[in-house]
Amino acid sequence: MINYGDVCQIKRDIASLLKPPVRMSVTEAVQEYARVKLASGNWGKWDIETTPYMREPLDMLTSRRHRGLIFVGPARTGKSQALVDGFVAYDVKCDPSDMLVVQITKEKAAEFSKKRIGPMLDNSPDLQPLLSPRGHDNNLHDKVLRAGNYLKLAWPAKSIFASSEWRRVIITDYDRSQTLLDVEGEGSGFDLALKRTQSFRSRGMAVAESSPGYEVLDPDWVPSTEKPHEFPPTLGVGALYNLGDRRLLYWPCPSCGEFFPAQWKYLRWNESETDIRKASRTVTCFCPHCGDAEIKQTAKQQMLMASRWVPEGCNISAAGEITGTLIDTDFLSYWMEGPAASFQSWEQLVYNYLSGVKDFEATGSQEKLKATINTDQGRPYSYQKSDRKRSSDRLAERAEVTTKRHVPEGALFLVACVDVQAGKDRRFVVQVHGNSEHERWVIDRYNIKLSARIKDDNATEPTERYHQIDPAGYPEDWHQLSKLILDRGYPLDDESGREMHVHLIVCDHGGEDGVSDNAYGYYRKLRTENRHHKLMLVKGGSSAQTEMVKITRPDNTKRADRKAAAKGDVPLHILATNRLKDNVSSKLERETEGSGYVHFPDWLGAWFYEELTAESRDEQGRWDKANKKRANEAWDLLCYNEAAQYQLQTHKPKFWLSPARWAQPWNENINVYHPDKQHQAPAAKQAAPRQRRVRYRTT
Numbered sequence: 001m002i003n004y005g006d007v008c009q010i011k012r013d014i015a016s017l018l019k020p021p022v023r024m025s026v027t028e029a030v031q032e033y034a035r036v037k038l039a040s041g042n043w044g045k046w047d048i049e050t051t052p053y054m055r056e057p058l059d060m061l062t063s064r065r066h067r068g069l070i071f072v073g074p075a076r077t078g079k080s081q082a083l084v085d086g087f088v089a090y091d092v093k094c095d096p097s098d099m100l101v102v103q104i105t106k107e108k109a110a111e112f113s114k115k116r117i118g119p120m121l122d123n124s125p126d127l128q129p130l131l132s133p134r135g136h137d138n139n140l141h142d143k144v145l146r147a148g149n150y151l152k153l154a155w156p157a158k159s160i161f162a163s164s165e166w167r168r169v170i171i172t173d174y175d176r177s178q179t180l181l182d183v184e185g186e187g188s189g190f191d192l193a194l195k196r197t198q199s200f201r202s203r204g205m206a207v208a209e210s211s212p213g214y215e216v217l218d219p220d221w222v223p224s225t226e227k228p229h230e231f232p233p234t235l236g237v238g239a240l241y242n243l244g245d246r247r248l249l250y251w252p253c254p255s256c257g258e259f260f261p262a263q264w265k266y267l268r269w270n271e272s273e274t275d276i277r278k279a280s281r282t283v284t285c286f287c288p289h290c291g292d293a294e295i296k297q298t299a300k301q302q303m304l305m306a307s308r309w310v311p312e313g314c315n316i317s318a319a320g321e322i323t324g325t326l327i328d329t330d331f332l333s334y335w336m337e338g339p340a341a342s343f344q345s346w347e348q349l350v351y352n353y354l355s356g357v358k359d360f361e362a363t364g365s366q367e368k369l370k371a372t373i374n375t376d377q378g379r380p381y382s383y384q385k386s387d388r389k390r391s392s393d394r395l396a397e398r399a400e401v402t403t404k405r406h407v408p409e410g411a412l413f414l415v416a417c418v419d420v421q422a423g424k425d426r427r428f429v430v431q432v433h434g435n436s437e438h439e440r441w442v443i444d445r446y447n448i449k450l451s452a453r454i455k456d457d458n459a460t461e462p463t464e465r466y467h468q469i470d471p472a473g474y475p476e477d478w479h480q481l482s483k484l485i486l487d488r489g490y491p492l493d494d495e496s497g498r499e500m501h502v503h504l505i506v507c508d509h510g511g512e513d514g515v516s517d518n519a520y521g522y523y524r525k526l527r528t529e530n531r532h533h534k535l536m537l538v539k540g541g542s543s544a545q546t547e548m549v550k551i552t553r554p555d556n557t558k559r560a561d562r563k564a565a566a567k568g569d570v571p572l573h574i575l576a577t578n579r580l581k582d583n584v585s586s587k588l589e590r591e592t593e594g595s596g597y598v599h600f601p602d603w604l605g606a607w608f609y610e611e612l613t614a615e616s617r618d619e620q621g622r623w624d625k626a627n628k629k630r631a632n633e634a635w636d637l638l639c640y641n642e643a644a645q646y647q648l649q650t651h652k653p654k655f656w657l658s659p660a661r662w663a664q665p666w667n668e669n670i671n672v673y674h675p676d677k678q679h680q681a682p683a684a685k686q687a688a689p690r691q692r693r694v695r696y697r698t699t
């Protein structure tokens with residue numbers, strides 16, 4: 001039964017839907033109606049003057065001439081608060097319509113709902129009464145308003161984009177989700193957003209915002225003089241920006257008054273200062289018009305207040321007059337760089353950049369540098385590679401005279417990397433690496449081809465006496481890894497007679513069922529000997545993976561095998577293979593000994609260097625074999641050794657401040673022993689003391 005009061009209420013609700021939109025700009029509405037949490041913790045009015053560059057993009061969200069708006073910028077600009085929270089506030093109060101906000105994951109959408117949109121609506125006295133009073137109308141992902149319109153807080157999935165028509169769609173952090181490049185085969189997130197808003201014609205609006213996340217596809221690209229605002233060739237939000245009218249943020253020089261782009265390239269600092277903290281404090285901005293190179297951070301706010309968005313094809317005079325011809329397009333697009341970000345100082349920008357460069361020089365890893373260029377500077381990253389290609393001949397020339405299969409001075413722990421080859425030429429390919437904080441040594445490479453299963457008891461020739469190894473067929477064949485790797489010691493190259501045990505085996509878990517089942521079985525066998533911490537099973541992951549090494553515990557116990565309790569008991573390490581390969585590649589490009597250098601022994605043949613160079617990086621930054629038939633084990637196994645560093649935490653400088661006992665100098669190292677002094681290899685030991693298990697635990 002319908003209550004009369006409800007009917008009245010519904011009539012009033014519908015009446016507000018039929019009312020014409022309140023005529024005010026988005027910025028005015030945001031300042032008037034939306035409340036934001038202030039630094040004091042209280043809720044107060046939104047001060048658009050803290051991020052003056054957001055005023056124009058906000059106001060253009062209601063443009064009837066455009067179907068979409070793209071905003072590229074660094075973090076700490078307030079861009080998503082303005083474009084998302086601000087647009088929601090405007091929509092709810094001034095022009096109610098169905099609105100879809102897409103976050104990168106379902107969890108992010110829930111968090112955004114709980115921490116941002118929910119509290120904003122609840123704490124804004126002009127907005128709160130507009131929410132439906134019926135409790136069940138409002139949950140984490142769906143909000144219904146009195147006017148009858150919906151606000152959905154969702155994530156990139158076909159079902160979300162396919163379901164209904166939305167007048168307004170906003171996609172945030174566009175480059176942080178690879179799904180958005182192609183949502184389940186249906187097209188890019190932005191294309192899908194345009195389809196959903198299409199039926200509203202000029203009243204619809206699709207928005208994408210993000211800091212850049214994809215690499216520059218052509219590292220040799222240079223901006224053209226005809227298209228100075230063009231974004232370098234890349235995927236994601238940068239490519240969308242290029243479809244629009246390409247507005248860049250310009251600000252006026254305090255000395256001459258002429259406008260120039262607020263870009264990273266105009267920052268200067270004392271490059272001869274080696275202390276990066278001190279160097280970053282010398283930062284100033286340079287004016288390309290009058291050459292004033294002493295513009296200080298203190299002038300930034302004033303420059304920001306006078307800043308203007310200038311579209312491609314236009315010029316701005318010192319009086320602030322913009323003239324020229326805009327690109328004819330349905331999309332507005334904005335790109336601002338780090339120096340203009342309200343909540344990030346120039347000093348911090350330079351400091352983060354110099355730390356990234358320092359990290360790259362020390363470790364060969366470009367991760368940190370890429371992160372600061374993308375999220376602090378708001379620019380796309382161009383993968384650094386040396387001009388000279390890694391040719392196998394050049395690597396072979398670096399081979400050093402060494403004592404074969406000995407641990408060279410400087411190497412503190414050994415990692416044996418194993419590639420499992422099933423099929424006809426079945427074998428384990430083993431490559432053993434010595435490691436210190438910064439250097440790597442290839443010290444051994446061989447195949448395990450024979451099992452311990454007797455074929456002919458009378459034969460003396462091993463190939464006659466034993467069966468060929470079969471990693472997919474025989475679980476016990478994996479025990480050869482214990483016998484030939486873990487129980488073995490490598491002599492130290494100091495004539496002391498001492499030897500060193502391998503600290504960790506990194507082994508490919510295989511693709512096929514038989515191989516991976518047996519790999520898991522081998523791990524369980526090692527656990528009964530309490531040396532499962534010596535085995536790291538690995539598998540290549542997707543390029544979207546954020547961690548270098550991610551630990552999963554797949555349910556790999558067969559139902560029949562009644563050990564249901566053991567379900568998920570074996571850790572499987574998923575590798576960000578492509579990024580690990582980037583790291584190793586940078587290391588291989590170092591030509592002189594020192595930090596990051598990889599040493600090769602002189603006894604490995606040309607085939608080894610051919611394997612090392614079998615893969616190259618394509619334009620999209622993916623490592624692949626040009627020739628599918630070419631062997632690449634040396635390269636893959638060197639990359640496994642790199643994954644081991646992440647597992648063991650030895651990639652962190654902090655680890656080396658007080659290294660674990662297995663990474664200490666030979667005299668203190670627990671993996672070093674003297675074979676004549678009754679040393680028993682760990683294989684023969686009973687369970688080690690409990691404490692030790694804690695130390696080696698991998699999770």
Ligand SMILES: [Zn+2]
Pocket residue numbers: 253254255256257258287288289290291292
């Ligand atoms: Zn100037």
